[in-house]
Amino acid sequence: QVQLVESGGGVVQPGRSLRLSCAASGFTFSSYVMHWVRQAPGGGLEWVAVISPDETNKYYADSVKGRFTISRDNSKNTLYLQMNSLRAEDTAVYYCVRDRSSWYYIFDYWGQGALVTVSS
Amino acid sequence: QSALTQPASVSGSPGQSITISCTGTKSDVGGYTLVSWFQQHPGKAPKLVIYEVTKRPSGVSNRFSGSKSGNTASLTISGLQAEDEAAYYCCSYTGRDVVFGGGTKVTVL
Numbered sequence: 001q002v003q004l005v006e007s008g009g010g011v012v013q014p015g016r017s018l019r020l021s022c023a024a025s026g027f028t029f030s031s032y033v034m035h036w037v038r039q040a041p042g043g044g045l046e047w048v049a050v051i052s053p054d055e056t057n058k059y060y061a062d063s064v065k066g067r068f069t070i071s072r073d074n075s076k077n078t079l080y081l082q083m084n085s086l087r088a089e090d091t092a093v094y095y096c097v098r099d100r101s102s103w104y105y106i107f108d109y110w111g112q113g114a115l116v117t118v119s120s
Numbered sequence: 121q122s123a124l125t126q127p128a129s130v131s132g133s134p135g136q137s138i139t140i141s142c143t144g145t146k147s148d149v150g151g152y153t154l155v156s157w158f159q160q161h162p163g164k165a166p167k168l169v170i171y172e173v174t175k176r177p178s179g180v181s182n183r184f185s186g187s188k189s190g191n192t193a194s195l196t197i198s199g200l201q202a203e204d205e206a207a208y209y210c211c212s213y214t215g216r217d218v219v220f221g222g223g224t225k226v227t228v229l
Contacts, residue, residue, distance in 0.1 A: 044123065044209065044220055044222050044223050045166065045209055045211070045220040046220065047217055047219075047220070050217075059217065061217070095166070100171075101154075101171075104154050104213055105154070105211070105217065105218035106154070106156055106168075106171045106172070107156065107158075107166075107168060107211075108168050108171070108177060109168075110165040110166055110167070111165065112164075113165055
């Protein structure tokens with residue numbers, strides 16, 4: 001069965017960096033577009049970033065552009081999100097999400113989420 | 121782009137049907153047949169229940185159905201059950217990325 005397991009969350013000071021990882025299993029990871037979606041405490045969902053199967057195409061939400069970098073290692077079936085210059089408003093649960101549609105943003109499987117708290 | 125508009129809450133008694141609306145613009149909901157709906161129980165990850173306006177993923181109850189008219193999409197839950205009590209989010213492709221609704225809390229009375 002499809003499994004997505006995030007790790008790397010925690011408490012970090014404003015301006016610092018953090019890297020999230022997402023280990024994928026149960027499907028051919030290298031064939032799928034993958035996303036990061038976040039949810040602030042008590043809030044709604046916000047799309048963050050997307051990456052193509054071969055890593056050649058990457059797109060970001062305006063709120064994180066220039067600060068966050070999405071990447072993947074298909075040999076390790078792992079998705080990453082490097083988050084730099086973190087701000088209080090980046091505090092959220094970050095979900096690793098599979099796209100069943102290739103670039104039409106249909107999110108069919110979600111990880112359990114990794115909580116990132118940005119606070120001094 | 122602005123978030124899609126959903127009612128904050130909807131309630132119903134067991135066995136009843138309820139409908140949640142999701143209003144956007146011609147640039148998102150009205151422009152594509154790419155509206156999805158997610159169910160989220162407290163402390164859990166969202167779960168896809170409807171995609172491409174009307175399609176149900178394998179394993180999702182046929183009590184969930186979707187539709188769209190103009191710039192408004194709708195999710196209907198028929199034969200409401202206690203386990204349906206959760207938050208529901210819509211989202212739509214925008215041609216560039218995706219936009220979510222603010223979420224609707226469904227309460228089973």
